[in-house]
Amino acid sequence: MLEAIQQAATGLAIGSVYALVALAFSVTVRALNQINFATGELFMLGAYLGITLTATIGFPFWVAVIATAIAVSVIGVLFEKIAYRPLFRANAGHPGRLHILIICSTIGTSIFLQNAAMLIWGAQALPFPKVFDPEPFRFQGIVIPVEYFWVTGVAMVLMGALNVFLQGTWIGKGLRAAAQDRETAALMGVSLPAADSWTFGVSAGIGAVGGLLIGAMSFAYPTMGAAFVLKGFTAAIMGGLGSIRGAIVGGFLLGLAESLVIAFISSVYKDVVAFALLLVFLQFRPTGLLLKPVQTRV
Amino acid sequence: MTARHKGWFIFVVLALAVVPKLGTNPYALHVLSLVGIYAIVTMGLNLVFGYTGQISLGHAAYFAVGAYTSGILTLQLGAPFAVGMIAAVALAVVLGLLVGIPSLKLEGSYLAMATIGFGEIVKMLLVNWEHVTGGPAGISRIPHPGILGFTFNTADAKFYLILTFSAVAWLLYANLLMSHYGTRFIAVRDSAKAAAGMGIDVRRTKIQAFVFSTAYAGMAGALYAHLNRYIAPDAFHLGESINFLLIVVVGGMGTLLGPLMGSAIIVYLRESLLVLKDYNMLIFGLILMVLMVFMPRGLVGSAQLLVSKWRRRRA
Amino acid sequence: MATAQGMMLEVSALAKNFAGVAAVSDVSFGVSEGEIVSLIGPNGAGKTSVFNMITGFYSPDTGSIQYAGCELRGLEPFRIARLGVARTFQNLELFRDMTVEGNMQVACQCHSPISLGAAMFRSAAVRRRETEDAERIARLVDAVGLRQQLGSMASQLSYGAQRRLEIARAMATGARLLLLDEPTAGMSPAEVDEILDLAKKVRDSGVTILLIEHNMNLVMRVSDRIIVMDHGMKIADGEPAQIRRDARVRQAYLGTAG
Numbered sequence: 123m124l125e126a127i128q129q130a131a132t133g134l135a136i137g138s139v140y141a142l143v144a145l146a147f148s149v150t151v152r153a154l155n156q157i158n159f160a161t162g163e164l165f166m167l168g169a170y171l172g173i174t175l176t177a178t179i180g181f182p183f184w185v186a187v188i189a190t191a192i193a194v195s196v197i198g199v200l201f202e203k204i205a206y207r208p209l210f211r212a213n214a215g216h217p218g219r220l221h222i223l224i225i226c227s228t229i230g231t232s233i234f235l236q237n238a239a240m241l242i243w244g245a246q247a248l249p250f251p252k253v254f255d256p257e258p259f260r261f262q263g264i265v266i267p268v269e270y271f272w273v274t275g276v277a278m279v280l281m282g283a284l285n286v287f288l289q290g291t292w293i294g295k296g297l298r299a300a301a302q303d304r305e306t307a308a309l310m311g312v313s314l315p316a317a318d319s320w321t322f323g324v325s326a327g328i329g330a331v332g333g334l335l336i337g338a339m340s341f342a343y344p345t346m347g348a349a350f351v352l353k354g355f356t357a358a359i360m361g362g363l364g365s366i367r368g369a370i371v372g373g374f375l376l377g378l379a380e381s382l383v384i385a386f387i388s389s390v391y392k393d394v395v396a397f398a399l400l401l402v403f404l405q406f407r408p409t410g411l412l413l414k415p416v417q418t419r420v
Numbered sequence: 421m422t423a424r425h426k427g428w429f430i431f432v433v434l435a436l437a438v439v440p441k442l443g444t445n446p447y448a449l450h451v452l453s454l455v456g457i458y459a460i461v462t463m464g465l466n467l468v469f470g471y472t473g474q475i476s477l478g479h480a481a482y483f484a485v486g487a488y489t490s491g492i493l494t495l496q497l498g499a500p501f502a503v504g505m506i507a508a509v510a511l512a513v514v515l516g517l518l519v520g521i522p523s524l525k526l527e528g529s530y531l532a533m534a535t536i537g538f539g540e541i542v543k544m545l546l547v548n549w550e551h552v553t554g555g556p557a558g559i560s561r562i563p564h565p566g567i568l569g570f571t572f573n574t575a576d577a578k579f580y581l582i583l584t585f586s587a588v589a590w591l592l593y594a595n596l597l598m599s600h601y602g603t604r605f606i607a608v609r610d611s612a613k614a615a616a617g618m619g620i621d622v623r624r625t626k627i628q629a630f631v632f633s634t635a636y637a638g639m640a641g642a643l644y645a646h647l648n649r650y651i652a653p654d655a656f657h658l659g660e661s662i663n664f665l666l667i668v669v670v671g672g673m674g675t676l677l678g679p680l681m682g683s684a685i686i687v688y689l690r691e692s693l694l695v696l697k698d699y700n701m702l703i704f705g706l707i708l709m710v711l712m713v714f715m716p717r718g719l720v721g722s723a724q725l726l727v728s729k730w731r732r733r734r735a
Numbered sequence: 736m737a738t739a740q741g742m743m744l745e746v747s748a749l750a751k752n753f754a755g756v757a758a759v760s761d762v763s764f765g766v767s768e769g770e771i772v773s774l775i776g777p778n779g780a781g782k783t784s785v786f787n788m789i790t791g792f793y794s795p796d797t798g799s800i801q802y803a804g805c806e807l808r809g810l811e812p813f814r815i816a817r818l819g820v821a822r823t824f825q826n827l828e829l830f831r832d833m834t835v836e837g838n839m840q841v842a843c844q845c846h847s848p849i850s851l852g853a854a855m856f857r858s859a860a861v862r863r864r865e866t867e868d869a870e871r872i873a874r875l876v877d878a879v880g881l882r883q884q885l886g887s888m889a890s891q892l893s894y895g896a897q898r899r900l901e902i903a904r905a906m907a908t909g910a911r912l913l914l915l916d917e918p919t920a921g922m923s924p925a926e927v928d929e930i931l932d933l934a935k936k937v938r939d940s941g942v943t944i945l946l947i948e949h950n951m952n953l954v955m956r957v958s959d960r961i962i963v964m965d966h967g968m969k970i971a972d973g974e975p976a977q978i979r980r981d982a983r984v985r986q987a988y989l990g991t992a993g
């Protein structure tokens with residue numbers, strides 16, 4: 123039982139990171155019905171930037187989080203302008219082809235960013251500097267490292283901030299309007315190119331913080347994006363791709379499911395859990411737990 | 421195929437057949453053989469993806485199943501090459517059906533992710549099922565291919581073997597896609613609704629395309645195992661699936677010649693970028709992004725567009 | 736109304752709801768062989784939904800659809816097409832990245848016995864069949880005036896030509912019953928007249944037509960019988976002259992409140 127509680131604490135911390143990656147996906151899917159396959163690499167950049175900012179420059183942890191979020195958001199916006207918008211313009215009449223081209227272009231971006239990271243930070247895994255109290259939190263025989271609280275806490279704060287941003291600010295309202303109906307939003311004066319830039323920026327920033335948090339629990343390496351992208355996507359599907367609440371619910375559920383498998387079965391099967399859940403959900407409930415299935419129009 | 425197509429086909433095969441006689445070094449022949457193997461995989465993938473519109477980011481898995489099946493059968497059980505080849509194709513097809521049928525409901529990004537997930541599961545199997553697959557170290561000393569007592573043990577001989585396989589694979593693929601029957605694949609891609617309304621069984625068509633492509637991937641995998649004589653899980657990761665997809669896109673998805681051009685260009689690019697050392701994949705990624713923006717139809721598609729514009733201007 | 740005698744299509748008590756909205760409720764009608772029957776009604780009346788149920792794209796909540804002695808309800812669209820019921824789509828569903836010829840070739844396969852293997856090896860049967868199909872396609876594109884555009888991309892045709900291609904494509908399936916959903920939408924008056932002639936020619940060649948159409952002039956000139964729908968219900972069914980006089984139809988169209 124103790125083991126299960128112990129693992130559940132880990133599951134919550136990791137789950138909050140999955141939730142952030144799932145959010146990064148859902149933000150672009152909601153707005154543009156596009157998956158950004160470079161999400162994993164933006165996540166990886168977040169981890170490296172976090173390490174550089176805390177270790178080399180000596181920022182406090184929370185400052186590093188904010189700086190990383192902003193820096194990678196800017197990269198996300200650049201990505202939108204360089205790799206996404208020209209494709210969108212040139213293939214607006216061919217939604218099928220556009221979809222494929224964007225997948226390929228974002229794969230190109232992934233390869234580029236992965237190798238750029240390898241050149242800058244090296245191919246080896248980079249540990250996170252010791253910024254947290256090395257003495258873990260102990261309670262009735264349960265031992266939880268301090269960074270787990272930070273990770274879960276930061277993720278929660280970010281989710282809250284995203285909610286406030288989308289519901290409470292006029293930029294957020296514009297994004298929501300554009301996500302619902304682009305034409306109507308444009309008529310109401312929302313600038314669609316600006317909305318798309320914001321979408322990519324917000325998605326990149328959230329993903330990057332996720333990477334930074336995983337970095338804080340372990341370390342950073344150039345190919346870490348690929349491993350977490352599939353987990354994050356699984357979480358997004360479980361909750362309902364495109365739904366903000368769904369992403370959060372899915373993230374925590376997946377984290378808990380994994381930790382329970384470790385507690386009761388074996389850590390060898392930890393990664394199989396996500397793939398299996400992904401395939402099961404795609405097969406039986408592709409709209410996830412929180413969204414309703416719809417009948418397509420003919 | 422018209423007479424003109426046949427003429428071109430014979431000309432190209434003969435021209436390639438002369439290459440080893442020009443004193444080409446074994447390394448260059450090996451690379452050219454690889455182009456042939458990639459071309460076979462991507463002909464199949466082009467049918468699924470370029471023509472039928474179903475994305476797959478898991479084709480390295482069928483390629484791997486083909487390679488491991490033939491490798492294990494010929495090495496451990498001493499089966500002849502032909503048996504290994506047939507078993508490789510058969511097993512890849514069975515797996516293809518196993519994945520293809522449940523995937524029918526999925527499209528676009530969902531399908532992309534599901535196929536990635538499936539590919540990862542196969543890779544985990546290759547790594548963890550050690551007593552059969554040799555685990556992370558893989559299988560080495562796979563026998564040279566042999567047919568009717570002749571052993572293909574030189575770079576020249578292997579090149580001819582792979583050239584023959586690619587040429588036959590091409591003939592069947594081109595026949596299919598140039599026939600009226602071939603139009604149903606594009607129909608399913610362009611409008612599944614209208615295709616169904618015209619009496620096309622959309623699900624069956626998608627499965628056919630998928631099975632065709634897994635058969636080709638299995639066949640190419642077997643050839644790869646015997647060309648390289650060494651296989652390990654590392655050669656069949658997600659990056660390889662992505663590579664196959666890129667070949668189709670860069671060559672020109674949904675064009676007959678796309679897989680050939682794409683295989684040649686991507687293999688050549690990767691080899692020639694090697695001089696850039698650490699920067700080679702970085703540049704590769706950049707080239708891809710640029711290609712998507714400036715050549716969305718791929719090499720063959722763009723060339724076709726140019727030719728048709730030029731014709732219209734003259735007319 | 737006549738009973739099953741001579742009826743090619745008999746729809747009875749058809750109903751379909753979407754999230755509480757009754758798109759179609761309790762609609763029954765029959766179509767006899769060789770007729771042109773028009774299905775008319777204001778926007779949102781449920782006409783396209785009826786087509787979608789006949790052709791298997793929507794599954795009805797209740798009711799039955801008898802066609803030539805077969806129950807169509809529960810069959811998949813491609814099976815219904817193979818039984819001889821073909822349609823066009825209100826919002827144009829051409830194979831856009833294929834030529835006019837390619838579009839026609841797809842439809843010609845509706846009853847084709849050719850297998851994947853035969854196509855890969857290009858057997859004699861394949862070659863024979865393709866020659867036959869080419870002749871059929873030539874006849875059909877002549878009939879709709881698309882001979883010159885045989886090699887053009889479907890997406891490059893004018894709007895009217897795209898509509899005509901959809902009709903020719905539906906006919907290429909060898910259909911006995913043709914369902915046309917607003918074939919003249921967005922056409923010039925001259926083009927509308929061409930469609931009218933075409934419909935009559937098709938009917939005279941022995942194909943039965945069920946037509947959704949907003950152009951009243953065309954409907955009155957071409958129809959043997961007219962069925963009127965409003966708010967998902969059938970409100971009238973009769974010959975053009977009767978329909979013209981029907982009070983409920985006038986009300987539905989003029990929108991008199993009440």
Ligand SMILES: Nc1ncnc2c1ncn2[C@@H]1O[C@H](COP(=O)(O)OP(=O)(O)OP(=O)(O)O)[C@@H](O)[C@H]1O
Nearest residue numbers: 417418419420753758777778779780781782783784
């Ligand atoms: N797939 C669907 N999901 C939800 N509602 C639908 C769907 N298909 C049709 N409807 C609704 O059913 C009603 C009837 O629609 P239908 O398209 O059959 O009308 P119609 O008579 O063809 O109209 P129009 O002349 O505008 O084409 C409408 O209210 C429409 O919004």
Ligand SMILES: [Mg+2]
Nearest residue numbers: 782783784825
């Ligand atoms: Mg309609």
